[in-house]
Amino acid sequence: MSLSRRQFLRGAAGAVATTAASVADAAAPFAPRANKPLPPKAIGMLYDSTQCIGCKACVSACKDANGMPVEQPQALAGWNEGTWDTAEDLSGKTLNVIRVYQHGTMAQKDQEVNGYAFIKRHCLHCLDPSCVSVCPVSAMRKNPITGIVTHDPDACIGCRYCVLGCPFNVPHYQFDEALGQIAKCQFCQHLLKDNPLFSNPDPQVTPATDAKLLSEASQPGRIPACCDVCPTGASLFGWVEELQAEAERRLALKPGVVYDFPRGLLGGDRAPNTAPVGQYQPRVYGEKESGGTQVRYLTGVPPEKLGLPTLPDHSSAAVTEGVQHTLYKGLIAPLALLGGLVMLARRSVKQDDEAQPDQERPS
Amino acid sequence: MSAAVHQPLGGKVVTKPFLILGLFVLLAAYFIARRFLFGMGDVSNMNNGFPIGTWVVLDVVIGTAFGCGGFAMALLIYIFNRHTYHPLMRPALLGGVFGYTLGGLAVMIDLGRYWHAFHLLMPWYAQPNSVILEIGLCVMAYITVLWLEFWPAFLERMPLGFKQRFGLDKVQVLLKRYMYVLVALGVLLPTMHQSSLGTVLLILGHKLPPLWNTPWLPLLFLSSALAMGYGVVMLEATLVHRAFNTRSEVTLFARLSRVAAGLLIGFSLLRWADLLYRGHLDLAFAGDLNGNLFLLETGLFLAPVFILLSDRRWSQRWQFIGAVCILAAGSLYRLDAYLITLQPGNGWTYFPSAPELLITIGIVCLEIMLYLLFIKTLPVLHGGTAAAYGRPS
Numbered sequence: 194m195s196l197s198r199r200q201f202l203r204g205a206a207g208a209v210a211t212t213a214a215s216v217a218d219a220a221a222p223f224a225p226r227a228n229k230p231l232p233p234k235a236i237g238m239l240y241d242s243t244q245c246i247g248c249k250a251c252v253s254a255c256k257d258a259n260g261m262p263v264e265q266p267q268a269l270a271g272w273n274e275g276t277w278d279t280a281e282d283l284s285g286k287t288l289n290v291i292r293v294y295q296h297g298t299m300a301q302k303d304q305e306v307n308g309y310a311f312i313k314r315h316c317l318h319c320l321d322p323s324c325v326s327v328c329p330v331s332a333m334r335k336n337p338i339t340g341i342v343t344h345d346p347d348a349c350i351g352c353r354y355c356v357l358g359c360p361f362n363v364p365h366y367q368f369d370e371a372l373g374q375i376a377k378c379q380f381c382q383h384l385l386k387d388n389p390l391f392s393n394p395d396p397q398v399t400p401a402t403d404a405k406l407l408s409e410a411s412q413p414g415r416i417p418a419c420c421d422v423c424p425t426g427a428s429l430f431g432w433v434e435e436l437q438a439e440a441e442r443r444l445a446l447k448p449g450v451v452y453d454f455p456r457g458l459l460g461g462d463r464a465p466n467t468a469p470v471g472q473y474q475p476r477v478y479g480e481k482e483s484g485g486t487q488v489r490y491l492t493g494v495p496p497e498k499l500g501l502p503t504l505p506d507h508s509s510a511a512v513t514e515g516v517q518h519t520l521y522k523g524l525i526a527p528l529a530l531l532g533g534l535v536m537l538a539r540r541s542v543k544q545d546d547e548a549q550p551d552q553e554r555p556s
Numbered sequence: 557m558s559a560a561v562h563q564p565l566g567g568k569v570v571t572k573p574f575l576i577l578g579l580f581v582l583l584a585a586y587f588i589a590r591r592f593l594f595g596m597g598d599v600s601n602m603n604n605g606f607p608i609g610t611w612v613v614l615d616v617v618i619g620t621a622f623g624c625g626g627f628a629m630a631l632l633i634y635i636f637n638r639h640t641y642h643p644l645m646r647p648a649l650l651g652g653v654f655g656y657t658l659g660g661l662a663v664m665i666d667l668g669r670y671w672h673a674f675h676l677l678m679p680w681y682a683q684p685n686s687v688i689l690e691i692g693l694c695v696m697a698y699i700t701v702l703w704l705e706f707w708p709a710f711l712e713r714m715p716l717g718f719k720q721r722f723g724l725d726k727v728q729v730l731l732k733r734y735m736y737v738l739v740a741l742g743v744l745l746p747t748m749h750q751s752s753l754g755t756v757l758l759i760l761g762h763k764l765p766p767l768w769n770t771p772w773l774p775l776l777f778l779s780s781a782l783a784m785g786y787g788v789v790m791l792e793a794t795l796v797h798r799a800f801n802t803r804s805e806v807t808l809f810a811r812l813s814r815v816a817a818g819l820l821i822g823f824s825l826l827r828w829a830d831l832l833y834r835g836h837l838d839l840a841f842a843g844d845l846n847g848n849l850f851l852l853e854t855g856l857f858l859a860p861v862f863i864l865l866s867d868r869r870w871s872q873r874w875q876f877i878g879a880v881c882i883l884a885a886g887s888l889y890r891l892d893a894y895l896i897t898l899q900p901g902n903g904w905t906y907f908p909s910a911p912e913l914l915i916t917i918g919i920v921c922l923e924i925m926l927y928l929l930f931i932k933t934l935p936v937l938h939g940g941t942a943a944a945y946g947r948p949s
Contacts, residue, residue, distance in 0.1 A: 329689035351668020
């Protein structure tokens with residue numbers, strides 16, 4: 194009995210209907226899913242480009258704290274015998290770098306035309322990280338309490354999907370190593386482990402409730418190295434919500450007004466850097482970009498001129514997961530499709546066998 | 557409908573073309589050894605703006621699309637019940653076997669921390685939102701299904717006594733009884749991972765230009781992969797016919813052409829309609845590299861439609877040209893989306909190095925060598941009488 198057109202259409206319609214029903218189940222198919230919220234004890238950084246003097250103490254401290262080797266570009270090999278780190282960009286050996294923007298005569302700092310400015314580049318510890326979403330083996334993880342995005346080279350398979358997916362081009366794979374691994378800033382989590390304020394997951398323990406801990410916590414060697422050594426407070430460490438408030442405070446000030454820029458840990462007891470406020474771009478970069486990040490920027494020059502990409506308010510992870518979940522939610526659609534296919538294939542194969550005898554070789 | 561008899565092609569295996577292919581394989585093996593000894597930087601130009609290079613894009617993304625012959629024919633023969641195409645099934649399946657198995661080999665060479673590759677199979681490592689995880693598992697399952705589907709070709713060649721001694725005759729019966737499950741999986745799995753190869757690109761966000769970046773990427777990749785499946789079946793069968801004087805399938809292909817043409821029209825309509833809907837139609841005519849590549853892709857996708865829907869489709873030469881166009885179109889589309897139009901910013905550029913390309917070429921040559929070996933020694937091709945195979949090759 195051959196498969197009639199009617200029977201085929203019935204079987205196919207059943208499979209397609211079930212599949213379509215499971216796909217249409219999503220309220221708005223293909224829409225990005227909702228952005229992820231700020232973790233309860235989200236820690237972060239505020240980098241103020243107008244206060245950065247380009248001394249690169251942070252680059253050196255980062256190398257030191259993380260045991261990374263110096264960068265020796267081939268072009269400078271003649272005089273650089275390994276004592277001078279000349280990092281030009283993030284790499285497999287450089288987790289944090291200072292880059293400079295230059296235009297025209299470079300007469301004035303933090304001026305877009307005929308000026309220059311510094312920018313610190315490293316992992317922004319996104320609220321909705323692309324790297325975490327794409328990693329097949331959970332080597333990239335976001336801490337649910339502090340929000341630090343960490344990398345585990347013992348889980349990593351080296352597929353480099355995180356490198357491809359990061360909107361800021363942060364993770365770098367060590368292509369020049371036979372057993373290369375991914376390198377990226379991990380917020381000096383090994384130092385934060387010893388910091389009583391940040392290692393305590395108890396939500397009741399906050400800066401407001403424990404001033405003694407706060408003082409202890411801001412001692413040298415207990416916060417991320419870059420913020421620890423920054424002489425001007427351009428790199429400032431603290432809770433994201435407080436840092437955001439600090440950034441908005443600065444944006445509200447008139448340029449030229451003298452301000453006490455905190456250094457090290459926001460809320461800690463180090464001497465501030467008293468200096469005039471610069472002319473800021475009227476936004477905090479990282480507040481909304483790609484769903485929000487925990488490292489945020491105040492700049493004098495437009496962020497896109499400094500290499501910070503212009504990004505939508507939703508993360509790419511939300512886009513991909515929106516599509517993926519629409520198609521595969523609960524694996525309903527694939528299983529329904531499989532059911533339909535098995536039915537059709539079975540009828541068809543039976544027919545095929547009836548028409549053609551088996552081939553056999555004599556022994 | 558006559559009984560389909562599969563027969564080995566016979567003839568010498570070690571021929572001059574075979575040896576030349578072998579030379580490329582040896583060259584690739586040398587560079588692969590360097591890759592493992594000295595790291596990827598020694599043999600490739602991949603960098604952290606372009607972390608994915610020709611090994612993934614040519615051997616895996618395009619290579620598995622070339623391996624979609626089995627998927628395309630199974631869909632037509634067993635799901636849409638067009639048994640007239642049955643003679644094309646096994647050669648298409650073999651193309652799939654090698655396209656996917658060697659795609660898997662390319663992945664193992666490309667993985668930076670390959671000794672952790674088994675983590676993909678361990679549930680406690682799994683991160684279910686990852687498209688790459690889904691592709692990896694799906695492709696591994698599909699390679700298994702393909703080899704199991706192909707296994708009867710081995711079993712048919714074995715003498716009965718040999719099979720009975722090792723219980724393989726029971727395996728043969730089992731495979732036959734549940735072949736329909738394998739066939740169904742062989743249609744489901746490529747549907748999943750070929751569309752997911754499009755979903756992979758969605759994470760790129762602003763790095764992928766609007767002419768390629770669309771939520772319809774999964775469907776576009778799936779439909780073009782299917783079209784490429786039909787293209788590769790037509791291409792491979794025509795080449796084998798010309799080289800080994802086997803039975804011509806011109807009539808069958810004339811019918812197959814209409815299926816392929818339908819897919820190509822659907823693909824092009826979806827792409828342009830989506831572009832119009834998103835308000836980016838002007839980008840296609842901007843006259844810059846991206847715009848021109850987009851127009852070139854469209855041209856390559858539509859050219860076969862004109863060939864394959866006209867009377868030219870009865871001519872073997874035009875069928876061949878049409879098939880080449882389909883494959884070129886699908887390949888260019890994937891190459892553009894994954895590599896050529898990618899804009900990571902910050903001055904990153906990428907062009908593959910010679911060793912990198914030689915590894916890619918070597919893998920493809922290995923595929924061809926194994927394909928030739930298998931069609932000559934195993935019952936794959938739909939045979940006529942043994943007397944038809946005149947010249948040694």
